[in-house]
Amino acid sequence: MWAFIHKLGSPKWFYAISARLLPWLWVAAVALIVTGSIWGLLYAPADYQQGNSFRIIYVHVPAAFLAQSVFVSMAAAGLVFMVWKIKVADMAAAMMAPLGACMTFVALFSGAVWGVPTWGTWWQWDARLTSMLILFFLYIGVIALRGAFTSRDAGARAASVLALVGVINIPIIKYSVDWWYTLHQTASFTFTSRPAMPAQMYVPLLLMVLGFYCFFIALTLTRTRTEILRREGSKRWVRQLVEGRL
Amino acid sequence: MSGWEMIDVSVNTKPTGTVESLLVSEPEGGLIGAIKATLVRDMTLLLRRRGEMLNPLVFFALVITLFPIGISPEAETLAAIAPGLLWVAALLAALLSLDSLFRGDHDDGALEQLLLSPHPLPLLALTKVAVHWLMTGLPLALMAPLLGVMLALPSGSYVVLAVSLALGSAILSLVGAIGAALTVGLARGGVLVSLLVLPLYIPVLIFGAGAVQAAVSGANVAAHLAILGALLAVALGLAPFAIAASLRISLNG
Numbered sequence: 001m002w003a004f005i006h007k008l009g010s011p012k013w014f015y016a017i018s019a020r021l022l023p024w025l026w027v028a029a030v031a032l033i034v035t036g037s038i039w040g041l042l043y044a045p046a047d048y049q050q051g052n053s054f055r056i057i058y059v060h061v062p063a064a065f066l067a068q069s070v071f072v073s074m075a076a077a078g079l080v081f082m083v084w085k086i087k088v089a090d091m092a093a094a095m096m097a098p099l100g101a102c103m104t105f106v107a108l109f110s111g112a113v114w115g116v117p118t119w120g121t122w123w124q125w126d127a128r129l130t131s132m133l134i135l136f137f138l139y140i141g142v143i144a145l146r147g148a149f150t151s152r153d154a155g156a157r158a159a160s161v162l163a164l165v166g167v168i169n170i171p172i173i174k175y176s177v178d179w180w181y182t183l184h185q186t187a188s189f190t191f192t193s194r195p196a197m198p199a200q201m202y203v204p205l206l207l208m209v210l211g212f213y214c215f216f217i218a219l220t221l222t223r224t225r226t227e228i229l230r231r232e233g234s235k236r237w238v239r240q241l242v243e244g245r246l
Numbered sequence: 247m248s249g250w251e252m253i254d255v256s257v258n259t260k261p262t263g264t265v266e267s268l269l270v271s272e273p274e275g276g277l278i279g280a281i282k283a284t285l286v287r288d289m290t291l292l293l294r295r296r297g298e299m300l301n302p303l304v305f306f307a308l309v310i311t312l313f314p315i316g317i318s319p320e321a322e323t324l325a326a327i328a329p330g331l332l333w334v335a336a337l338l339a340a341l342l343s344l345d346s347l348f349r350g351d352h353d354d355g356a357l358e359q360l361l362l363s364p365h366p367l368p369l370l371a372l373t374k375v376a377v378h379w380l381m382t383g384l385p386l387a388l389m390a391p392l393l394g395v396m397l398a399l400p401s402g403s404y405v406v407l408a409v410s411l412a413l414g415s416a417i418l419s420l421v422g423a424i425g426a427a428l429t430v431g432l433a434r435g436g437v438l439v440s441l442l443v444l445p446l447y448i449p450v451l452i453f454g455a456g457a458v459q460a461a462v463s464g465a466n467v468a469a470h471l472a473i474l475g476a477l478l479a480v481a482l483g484l485a486p487f488a489i490a491a492s493l494r495i496s497l498n499g
C-alpha cells in the first residue's frame with residue numbers, strides 16, 4: 001500500500017497509473033451526467049411550489065458541492081506538498097484551483113438565476129450565497145498568489161499555505177455568515193419550509209452529484225498529466241514518450 | 247586543536263569555554279532576551295517614524311468624514327449605519343497598515359537576521375505583530391469613540407465600540423500578518439494583500455460590528471465579544487506558525 005502511494009508521488013508512475021484509470025473515469029462522468037440531466041430535466045416531476053424552475057437544482061447543488069470539496073482537496077494536496085515535497089501533489093493543487101473557482105461561479109450564477117423566479121430578485125444577501133461569494137474570492141486569492149511569484153516553487157508553497165489558512169477559515173466564515181444572516185433576516189422566504197423531495201427528484205440529483213465528482217477527478221488527472229509533461233519536459237522518459245508519439 | 251574538533255567534543259560534554267559556548271549553547275539572554283530585543287527594536291523604529299504610525303489613524307478619520315458627505319448629514323441616518331461604518335473604516339485602516347509590518351525589515355535585511363536566529367520564528371513573528379497591534383490597532387480602537395460622536399452613535403455603545411475594536415484589531419493584525427508575510431517578497435504586493443486578507447476578515451467584521459449594533463439596540467453584547475475573544479485565541483495559537491512559514495517562503499523562494 002505504502003509502496004503504491006510512494007510510486008504515485010513520482011511523476012512517471014503517476015503518468016502511467018492515471019492513464020489506466022482515466023478512460024473509466026471519463027466514461028463514468030459522461031454517463032452519470034447525461035443520465036442525470038435527461039432524467040432530471042425531462043422526466044422528474046415539477047415542484048408543486050416552484051414549477052419547472054426547481055430543475056436548476058440539478059446544476060446548482062452539484063456545483064456547490066464541488067466548490068467546497070475542491071477547496072478541501074486543494075488544501076490537502078497543498079499539505080502533502082508542504083510535508084513530503086511531492087511535486088505531483090502541487091501540480092494537482094495548481095490544476096484544481098481554476099476548476100474550483102469555475103464551480104463556485106457556476107453555483108453563484110445558477111443561484112442568482114434561480115433567485116429570479118423564487119425570490120423575485122437576482123441577488124439576495126442569503127447566508128449561503130454570501131459564503132459562496134467569499135469562497136469565490138478565496139479561490140481568486142490562491143490563484144493570484146501563485147501567479148504573483150516568479151519562482152514556481154515559492155509560488156507553490158505560498159499557495160499551499162494560503163489554501164491551508166483558507167480551509168481553517170472556511171467553517172469559521174460559514175458559521176459567522178449564518179449567524180449574521182439570522183440576525184439580519186427579513187421574513188421573505190425560507191428554504192426550510194420546503195417538503196422533502198420524492199425519489200423521482202433526488203435520484204437524478206444524486207446521479208448528477210456523482211457525475212460531477214467523477215468529472216472533477218477525471219479533469220484533474222488529465223490536467224495534471226499535461227502539467228507533468230510540461231514541467232518534466234527535460235526528463236528522458238518524457239522526451240521518449242513525446243518523440244514516440246510524433 | 248582545530249575548531250571542528252572542539253565542536254565534536256562539545257556535543258557530548260557540557261560546554262565550558264567561551265568558543266564552545268558560542269558555537270553550541272544559546273546566545274546570551276536566551277529566548278526572553280530575543281523577544282525583548284525584537285520588542286524594543288520595533289517600538290523604537292515605529293516611534294521614530296511617527297508619520298507611518300499616524301497614517302492609518304488619519305485614513306480612518308478621513309474615510310469616516312466621507313460618509314456623511316456621500317450619504318446624508320442627518321443624525322438619524324448616520325446613527326443607523328454608524329456601527330458598520332466605523333468597523334469597515336477601521337478594518338480598511340488596519341489593512342492599509344499591513345504593508346509596513348515586514349516591508350522595511352525585508353528591504354534592509356533585518357528579516358533575514360530574524361530567520362537566521364536560533365530562536366523559534368513563530369514567537370519572534372508574534373512579537374512583531376504585537377508591536378504592530380499596539381501601535382496601530384489599539385490607537386484605532388481608542389480613536390473610534392471620537393469618530394462615533396461625529397456619526398451620532400447612540401451613547402452607551404462607546405465602550406463596546408472601543409473594546410470590540412481592540413479585540414478585533416488584534417485578530418486583524420494576526421491574520422493580516424499572514425498575507426503581509428506571503429507578499430513581502432513581491433514587488434507589488436499591495437493589492438494582492440487585500441485580496442488575500444479581506445475574505446478572512448469577514449468573521450471579525452460580523453462579530454465586531456454585531457457587538458456595537460447589539461449595544462446600540464440594548465441587546466446583550468457578551469456573546470459577540472466572547473466569540474471575538476475565541477477567534478483571537480484561535481488566531482494567537484495558529485497564525486504565528488502560518489506567518490513564520492510564509493516568511494520562510496518569501497525569503498527563500
